[in-house]
Amino acid sequence: xxAADLLSIFADFAFMRRAxxxxxxxxxxxxxxxxxxxxRRLSLTGDAMAHAILPGVAAGYLLAGLNLWAMTAGGLAAGxxxxxxxxxxxxxxxxxxxxxxxxxxxxxxxxxxxxxxARGSAVDVMHLLFGSVLAIDDTALTxxxxxxxxxxxxxxxxxxxxxxxxxxxxxxxxxxxRGALIHVAFMLVMVLNLIAGFQALGTLLSVGLxxxxxxxxxxxxxxxxxxxxxxxVFAALSSLCGLTASFVANLPSGPAIIVAAGVxxxxxxxxxxxxxxxxxxxxxxxxxxx
Amino acid sequence: MTDFxxxxxxxxxxxxxxxxxTIGYDRHPALHHLSAHFxxxxxxxxxxxxxxxxxxxxxxxxxxxxxxxxxxxxxxxxRSEIAYLPQLAEIDRQxxxxxxxxxxxxxxxxxxxxGGFRRADDEDVARALAAVGLVGFEQRPLDTLSGGQLQxxxxxxxxxxxxxxxxxxxxxxAVDDRTTHELMDVVAxxxxxxxxxxxxxxxxxxxxxxxxxTLLIARRLIAEGDTAAVxxxxxLAAARRHVEAWDEAAPFCEVExxx
Numbered sequence: 001x002x003a004a005d006l007l008s009i010f011a012d013f014a015f016m017r018r019a020x021x022x023x024x025x026x027x028x029x030x031x032x033x034x035x036x037x038x039x040r041r042l043s044l045t046g047d048a049m050a051h052a053i054l055p056g057v058a059a060g061y062l063l064a065g066l067n068l069w070a071m072t073a074g075g076l077a078a079g080x081x082x083x084x085x086x087x088x089x090x091x092x093x094x095x096x097x098x099x100x101x102x103x104x105x106x107x108x109x110x111x112x113x114x115x116x117x118a119r120g121s122a123v124d125v126m127h128l129l130f131g132s133v134l135a136i137d138d139t140a141l142t143x144x145x146x147x148x149x150x151x152x153x154x155x156x157x158x159x160x161x162x163x164x165x166x167x168x169x170x171x172x173x174x175x176x177x178r179g180a181l182i183h184v185a186f187m188l189v190m191v192l193n194l195i196a197g198f199q200a201l202g203t204l205l206s207v208g209l210x211x212x213x214x215x216x217x218x219x220x221x222x223x224x225x226x227x228x229x230x231x232x233v234f235a236a237l238s239s240l241c242g243l244t245a246s247f248v249a250n251l252p253s254g255p256a257i258i259v260a261a262g263v264x265x266x267x268x269x270x271x272x273x274x275x276x277x278x279x280x281x282x283x284x285x286x287x288x289x290x
Numbered sequence: 291m292t293d294f295x296x297x298x299x300x301x302x303x304x305x306x307x308x309x310x311x312t313i314g315y316d317r318h319p320a321l322h323h324l325s326a327h328f329x330x331x332x333x334x335x336x337x338x339x340x341x342x343x344x345x346x347x348x349x350x351x352x353x354x355x356x357x358x359x360x361x362x363x364x365x366x367x368x369r370s371e372i373a374y375l376p377q378l379a380e381i382d383r384q385x386x387x388x389x390x391x392x393x394x395x396x397x398x399x400x401x402x403x404x405g406g407f408r409r410a411d412d413e414d415v416a417r418a419l420a421a422v423g424l425v426g427f428e429q430r431p432l433d434t435l436s437g438g439q440l441q442x443x444x445x446x447x448x449x450x451x452x453x454x455x456x457x458x459x460x461x462x463x464a465v466d467d468r469t470t471h472e473l474m475d476v477v478a479x480x481x482x483x484x485x486x487x488x489x490x491x492x493x494x495x496x497x498x499x500x501x502x503x504t505l506l507i508a509r510r511l512i513a514e515g516d517t518a519a520v521x522x523x524x525x526l527a528a529a530r531r532h533v534e535a536w537d538e539a540a541p542f543c544e545v546e547x548x549x
Contacts, residue, residue, distance in 0.1 A: 039385055161403045164395055167385040174352055175398045176370030222386045222431055
């Protein structure tokens, strides 16, 4: 099969076209979120939130069936509730944020699975957890577009305080910047993107499209802007390859995309000039002092 | 678009005053009934043994800790305009941001979260970097800097804040003599411009040489005023005696209202 044959998949099948469009738009929105999650050492927070939104999505599904808006509202409510509860527990008790988030998301995930299995079947559970490209209809595509637009605007607005909150939160507090507000806004945008991603990738894997390209980009550049742009490119590339592979080899689409992103990541670890293994073990010539 | 206008502020910086302030964590006061005054345009060292409440005093000034009793008053500027250099700045040096961008954050008061940077701003940042001897470091990432260089970067950012009141918490702790000397000149320059400077310092020789006023505390006021009159053998011995251990079972201070 030639490359042209592979690309004709997207020309010939409308559902593949929609899946590709959805994943490419998601890539643009998810990349900056992943970069900041990584730089703030919150990589696992994204994962925890992906679990946490499940009971909300499930509740929406139980009440209204496979209705996008009901599941979105439920997921948003659950995600926000967990995020706020976790930070409340952190603030009011000696428990650290990672521990309080972990406890809450585990309970949340269990509740979600109980909710789904109460009414639905194992197929439904699999669908919510791991997604399916066939689920991306025009409504879902519109929703992904709206979320991506919100994300891009939100990052344009909060870029500077977000960077400052990451690098020196004490300073932001001293000059009167609203660090907590920025943090909540960032988490909100992340939850929105997780929900937008769950139809194609499922709740558990949509965080992969954020983290893997961001972690890969870290090995190629030390500039924040370039890192974000590169993460977008990696995410888009993984989407294209993953979707193609899922069609050709009849694989589930979400895992195929994430595995493709994993291949990019492995390549970056090996060959990335900014901290990659080969660059590390090849003795570099250093500058003379003075 | 109009050019940015400076906040009108009285000449000679801002003043800071503690009025019978008791400040502490978890109802165990680190500072007891402290009354002290830092006049506008003054340059004061805060000295005292470990655990004397020196850092607490600065944190109360910027409003991070509220006094349990009494008042902490800042006059001449808003709290958010105070420039504060913490003892251990919680800076994530792995974050990929070049020195120039980091120092430019000092212009937050002028540009805020969204304001665009103009040529004049870039020139101000370059000037601030030059003043602390970091020309040529603009594009270096933070994690390649030495401890002394990072302290210079923090001083450059502090200078850009253009603050009428500057609080420094042990700014020369991990810094060699030459850097200390150069940064001390920078601090003296700020004071000469009319800014009020309050610095927590352990090096009493440095205090004697460079600071006209000193506040000596040991969980309470020991002495305040001209450095030579404050840093006497008698006062220093009194300060050492007064720092006792944190006592979980300490009785409530009788001046405190009954609960």
